[in-house]
Amino acid sequence: MADALSLSSLAGTEVLAGASGLDRVIQRLNVMEVPDILPWVKPNELLLTTGYPLRSAGDLAGLVRELDGRGLAAVAIKLGRYVDTLPDEVLRTADALGLPLLRLSGAVAFDDVLNQLLTDILNRQAATLARAEEVHRVLVDVILAGGGLAAITRKLPDLLDGGVMVTTPDGRVLARSGMDEALLADPAYFDTHGGRFRVEDFKHGARALDDEEPRVVQVPVLAGSLDHGRVVLITRGRSAEPADVHLLERAAATAALVITRDLAVAAVEGKYRGDFLRDLLAGRAGGDEHVSSHCASLGWDIDRPLVVVVAELDGEAGSPVPAAGELRPAHERFAAAWSMVVRERDPGAAVVGYSQEVVVLMGADGGGAGPGRHVRQAIAQVAGDGGGGRRPFATGISRVAERPADLPHAYDQARQAARVGRRLSGPGAVAEFDDLGVYRLLSQIPDTAELRSFTEEVLGELARTGSPEQDDLRTTLETLLDNNLNVAETARLLHFHYNTLRYRIGKLERMLGPFSTDPHLRLNLMVALRAVRMRDLRG
Incomplete structure (x- = not known):
């Protein structure tokens, strides 16, 4: 509406009320010749009137509310011939609703307004169509040339x-x-963990235009029932327009074709890669020379020190069928996230997703000095800040495998670390095999009942969790043993008085035996305490 007021046919037009609505869009024009105009009013219309029908319209404030409810763009009135002024109540209503009421100059002819505005609207629509056609042509050329999302x-x-x-x-x-x-x-658009765009903070499609001065528009990339992502526009210092949404929808349709094509190719290649990696990790892929050559053909560099990373989604096991409310299986999105993050850091890494886990072979920092900082950075980047519906996962990291022949053993280490880490720390656990210590042995005991019996025999009442008094005593015992029976240091860590801790030690020895002088008993106690920490033994 504000643009229309700059046209010559509306020169001298005065805004009587509703100036806050001058950003309303005009798509058509109408002339009010009868009081009962409402059945013929359409959204985004500019309604012109001489004022003659208003003399018998009755409740003018109510008419303004009805017109606003039908999505009218504005009302332009010629005052002075049939109606001299509009009541204050009408003006207040228009201001409250943001419906522009315009006073036309007496010299304005309706046919001039109709001709010029319609011409301008048609020219704008033609420009939008031409722009859309140009975008369509460019995108079709990209597809025909075999280009991808980057193109x-x-x-x-x-x-x-x-x-x-x-x-x-x-x-x-x-x-x-x-x-x-x-x-x-800019944290307003991207999070601090690897540059993920904050899709959850912005509206989709035309709803983005409801915001004041919108700068971000995103539309979904859909192919059938599958949600493949978003096409996002961040404007350059201007507000987004309806034409931007239309053009992004064209781009999203093209992106869906490209992604679907790439997924079809990747599905075949991924099946082949997955089968070969499974054989490699099972020790059935052949000798080192054959394995290295075959991996090189797949883009994997395994002729270097590697660590195996195993990541498993927490909660129910992955399913090849999307759950209710999901458009793409969780394990597929999980594997895609790992692939994207790892490839950025290590182009020669192997990343394969299975229904239960994602397996990664990454280069180790320092040529055998440990899994390295970049592995944990990759894990943090995949986990991100929890936005976008991502699910927590447990991760296990193996020791460094110096040769391809060491990879099957490293895979077993990573799986064991993931399993034990989840049992110890719960959802989102990250565990390195070298840090498991005695938990490696405890996790290998198949008879859980026997392990529970051992803890009850050694710890007695302290083996049962859930009681504040017993939990407190067990914490005291564990801290004391971890500090090699150093009473002063243990008292400082637990914020106890020295004599209070001495009293507790006496109570613990009456319950458990003379652990302060019996090293074998101390060993049993420390193993039993570690067993209690295993989450599946609690309760």
């Missing part, structure tokens, strides 16, 4: 006047273009 995003920034990216459903950036480093570091 699509490279073409769009100039056409859409902004930065464009394609992300996964939870916001991990698959391809982007037209975005500077300052924008990528």
